[in-house]
Amino acid sequence: MSNILDLNNLADGAVAERFNQELRKILENISDPNTDAKKVRKLTLTVSFKADDQRDIAAVGVQAKTTLAPARDIETKIVLDWDSNGQITGAELKSGIKGQTYMQEDGVYSDTGEKVYDFRAKKAEGK
Secondary structure: OOOOOOOOOHHHHHHHHHHHHHHHHHHHHHHOOOOOOOOOOOOEEEEEEEEEEOOOOOOEEEEEEEEEOOEEOOOEEEEEEOOOOEEEEEEOOOOOOOOOOEEEEEEEOOOOHHEEEEEEEHHHOOO
């Protein structure tokens, strides 16, 4: 027995296959625009050896672990208000400034995105 183990052939190639599976996860994470491109990703192979009492056979365990970049935080703003029963409510701020309306192709919208004026409906009425 003059050769040392070949990582590519260890466990009938399962170790190399597991490495490639984890590498694919890292490459997908790098290509995800929702992650920080500059964050470090890691792939760790832990190879454990446990010999028997005669020290002529060792059980080998291989664990592959990846450390990926987390998805970036998502931020938005909500407008807080109270309903007619005095209960707090919230709606996502769509206009950028509380109380400001904004226009789209089909109408005018409130700061929370509710349509307040429909251009198409007025056009259909002939106005």
